[in-house]
Amino acid sequence: xxLESLARPTVLRQPVYEPGKPxxxxxxxxxxxxxxxxxxxxxxxxxxxxxxxxxxxxxxxxQGQLYPDGGCFALRAKLAERHQLAPEQFVPGNGSNxxxxxxxxxxxxxxxxxxxxxxxFVVYKLVTLLFGAVAVEVPLRDFAHDLPAMAKAITDxxxxxxxxxxxxxxxTGNPAAALLAFARALPEHVVLVVDEAYAEYxxxxxxxxxxxxxxxxxxxxxxxxxxxxxxxxxVGYGYGSREMAALLNRVRQPFNVNAIAQAAAVAxxxxxxxxERCIRDNxxxxxxxxxxxxxxxxxxxxxxANFLLVKVGDGARWFAELQRQGLIVRPLQPYGLPAxxxxxxxxxxxxxxxxxxxxxxxRG
Ligand SMILES: *Cc1c(COP(=O)(O)O)cnc(C)c1O
Numbered sequence: 001x002x003l004e005s006l007a008r009p010t011v012l013r014q015p016v017y018e019p020g021k022p023x024x025x026x027x028x029x030x031x032x033x034x035x036x037x038x039x040x041x042x043x044x045x046x047x048x049x050x051x052x053x054x055x056x057x058x059x060x061x062x063q064g065q066l067y068p069d070g071g072c073f074a075l076r077a078k079l080a081e082r083h084q085l086a087p088e089q090f091v092p093g094n095g096s097n098x099x100x101x102x103x104x105x106x107x108x109x110x111x112x113x114x115x116x117x118x119x120x121f122v123v124y125k126l127v128t129l130l131f132g133a134v135a136v137e138v139p140l141r142d143f144a145h146d147l148p149a150m151a152k153a154i155t156d157x158x159x160x161x162x163x164x165x166x167x168x169x170x171x172t173g174n175p176a177a178a179l180l181a182f183a184r185a186l187p188e189h190v191v192l193v194v195d196e197a198y199a200e201y202x203x204x205x206x207x208x209x210x211x212x213x214x215x216x217x218x219x220x221x222x223x224x225x226x227x228x229x230x231x232x233x234x235v236g237y238g239y240g241s242r243e244m245a246a247l248l249n250r251v252r253q254p255f256n257v258n259a260i261a262q263a264a265a266v267a268x269x270x271x272x273x274x275x276e277r278c279i280r281d282n283x284x285x286x287x288x289x290x291x292x293x294x295x296x297x298x299x300x301x302x303x304x305a306n307f308l309l310v311k312v313g314d315g316a317r318w319f320a321e322l323q324r325q326g327l328i329v330r331p332l333q334p335y336g337l338p339a340x341x342x343x344x345x346x347x348x349x350x351x352x353x354x355x356x357x358x359x360x361x362x363r364g
Contacts, residue, residue, distance in 0.1 A: 010132045017126060021328050030324060037326040040344040040354060043168070043198075043307045045229030047281065047347070049264065050274040053230060056267035060260045068259035075262050078269050079237060085209065089239050091248040092257045096197060096223040096236030100127050103219070103238075105251040107159045107191060108133040115153045116162040117145040119169055119335040121195060124162040133159070143172035143301040143309070147182040154190060161186065164195035166202050169335050169342045171303025176206035183211050183218055191244075192218045198305035200227040200275065201282055205304075212240055219244050224261075226306060227278055228268040233261035282306045285345035292355040296362040307344045315341045318361055325357050 004012060020041030027034040040046075049057075076087040083089075093099040100123050108114065110132035116124045118137035128135045136158070138150045145163050154161065163182075166173040174182075183192050192211075199205040199222070211218045219240040225231035235257050238248060268274075289308045293300045301309040312318045315338050319331035322341075330342040343354065 049229040050271035053264040053268040057264040060263035070254040143170040166305040171305040202304040235261040
């Protein structure tokens with residue numbers, strides 16, 4: 001008997017996620033020196049992790065023989081302080097990706113519908129399909145989620161609605177007032193998931209707390225992978241009502257966030273100077289990349305995040321040409337945007353190197 005025939009049908013139908021290419025892979029494939037390769041493909045922080053987080057992680061490693069605190073007490077206490085909520089309103093995750101999966105465990109079954117933007121973060125769709133639910137994709141409007149159209153797409157079968165703001169892969173956010181009004185008009189049988197992976201970069205990001213206080217069915221998702229520069233450690237969280245956190249905690253594995261990540265995350269939350277510097281430098285870099293694209297006559301999406309979506313014509317060719325020069329960007333055919341590439345804002349030096357390479361390509 002073929003092993004595959006024993007698998008659940010949803011597993012066999014499951015599409016495969018294509019992550020940004022690691023530096024080591026590109027170096028191996030193209031025979032390049034990894035030291036000369038710049039990765040601007042996964043919206044990582046070009047300034048690294050906060051030094052305070054690194055120090056805390058090293059200290060935590062000294063106690064590596066012990067299981068982590070399964071309840072993430074210190075992290076939830078720090079998050080409660082930061083968001084002005086109670087520790088019981090947080091659910092820690094192995095990256096915020098894991099929280100998306102936990103939402104599937106709690107809320108989704110065959111035939112349920114999940115409303116999401118297109119193009120948006122592919123994990124919303126992957127998790128939807130994994131649980132046998134139906135992905136209802138609503139095209140973006142002006143590069144952001146089309147909230148009125150998403151409201152119209154909701155049916156009696158809708159369980160979850162995902163809104164990423166700023167959205168990935170466009171970088172464009174929804175105005176806070178529009179998001180809050182959308183949330184308040186949702187029917188009670190729908191849970192709103194607001195993916196705030198890039199919220200720290202966005203001056204206009206909504207504050208979800210009023211919705212939580214009003215008892216709306218809403219959850220915010222945050223990550224330490226972007227502004228805090230801890231993508232390697234895999235840590236993020238969801239926050240909402242106590243009921244929301246309790247439901248998600250039921251399906252969470254006891255030690256889903258390791259002790260090194262917990263310690264680093266707590267320290268990262270205290271490193272305000274690092275976060276402020278990253279916001280400032282990112283803003284400058286984003287403006288520089290946008291100005292560079294304009295100078296080359298290339299269209300781009302308005303971004304409030306740490307990346308820029310640029311229309312280059314043949315995205316696959318640009319990706320390959322840039323990669324040959326040790327510059328890894330993200331090609332977007334998998335997102336249905338073959339004419340575009342997504343570029344993470346790098347250091348000032350990395351941005352200049354990229355723009356110089358782009359100028360040569362644009363001249364053809
Ligand atoms: C990067 C990103 C995340 C964060 O994923 P982690 O699992 O926390 O690393 C979540 N949502 C979006 C839209 C992202 O781009």
